Amino acid sequence: MLKRVLRTIIMGPPGSGKGTISERIVKDFDMKHLSSGDVLRSQMLKATSVGIEAKSFIDKGLLVPDDVMVKLMVTELEDLKEDSWLLDGFPRTVPQAEALQNNAPSDLVLNLAVPFEVIIERIQGRWLHAASGRIYHTEFNPPKKPGFDDETGDPLIQRDDDKPATVRARLETYQKLTQPVLDFYRSQGVLEEFVGSYSNEIWPKVHKYLATKKEPMHFTQYG
Ligand code: G5P
Ligand code: MG
Numbered sequence: 001m002l003k004r005v006l007r008t009i010i011m012g013p014p015g016s017g018k019g020t021i022s023e024r025i026v027k028d029f030d031m032k033h034l035s036s037g038d039v040l041r042s043q044m045l046k047a048t049s050v051g052i053e054a055k056s057f058i059d060k061g062l063l064v065p066d067d068v069m070v071k072l073m074v075t076e077l078e079d080l081k082e083d084s085w086l087l088d089g090f091p092r093t094v095p096q097a098e099a100l101q102n103n104a105p106s107d108l109v110l111n112l113a114v115p116f117e118v119i120i121e122r123i124q125g126r127w128l129h130a131a132s133g134r135i136y137h138t139e140f141n142p143p144k145k146p147g148f149d150d151e152t153g154d155p156l157i158q159r160d161d162d163k164p165a166t167v168r169a170r171l172e173t174y175q176k177l178t179q180p181v182l183d184f185y186r187s188q189g190v191l192e193e194f195v196g197s198y199s200n201e202i203w204p205k206v207h208k209y210l211a212t213k214k215e216p217m218h219f220t221q222y223g
Helices: 018-028 036-045 049-058 066-078 094-103 116-123 164-188 199-210
Strands: 007-011 032-035 085-088 108-113 126-129 134-137 191-195
Touching: 007 018, 007 164, 018 032, 018 085, 018 108, 018 134, 018 199, 032 036, 032 066, 036 049, 036 066, 036 085, 049 066, 066 085, 066 094, 094 164, 108 199, 116 164, 164 191, 191 199
Parallel strands: 007 085, 007 108, 032 085, 108 191
Antiparallel strands: 126 134
16 A cells, blocks of 8 residues: 655665665655765754764764664654654664664665775765765766756765765674664564665666555656
8 A cells, every 4th residue: 555654764884875775766766865874964064062072973983872873863753743854864873763662763775785895985976065965976976067066056075974984883783783674574574675786777676666555656767
């Protein structure tokens, strides 16, 4: 049965294309994208107490403590009670997944299984529009004018945590703390895996699967 309100999580290692695929999902399906990384970067930009605390973990490739994250994300989700949502980057530990389950259980979890070698290579080319979270890549998805956002013309930035040593630490953190979350959702029967090295190869499969759960508005093709 197709759902009116669909609560979805997108998972995958750092740089696997969660943000890229999420942008495509919200364009084709009536859903709100909520990225924990974007929420944290906005807190850091505003230098709030949460932002200052988070930066000390993010810069080392470590996770922000569970209690801080759960409070932050549950508060954000309260504004989306009536909407279909797509959570990106949360939950990232089993305690976070349990807390989400108690507050706002999700209907399905999409996992992007992209090999680590591909990720390490591609992440160096990422550029970001900090205010909107729009993502670019020097080769895969270049901005029209190098270094500037297509829509606002603002300068793009590179993320501090995209330095090679930090990316390696993030991948280790992912293996240790986030992979067990996949087992948590697998045991609940809500996990759907998408294996591939390219977002353009993964995207049509994600669209096809989501369309079995929620009516799409379009099917935008890429590449
Ligand atoms: P984030 O911000 O959640 P990550 O590490 O989970 O960060 P990230 O780096 O944002 O994930 P992504 O969204 O999976 O990666 O990938 P993306 O941005 O779409 O794609 C990466 C690059 O590859 C882009 O430039 C894109 O254009 C390009 N690309 C995409 N597809 C292709 C392709 O097919 N080919 C090529 N060549 N390129 C492609 O979290 C950051 C930090 O915040 C904290 C942690 O410290 C974390 O490390 N944090 C949390 N801490 C605790 N709990 C939580 N729940 C937390 N959430 C965040
Ligand atoms: Mg992202």
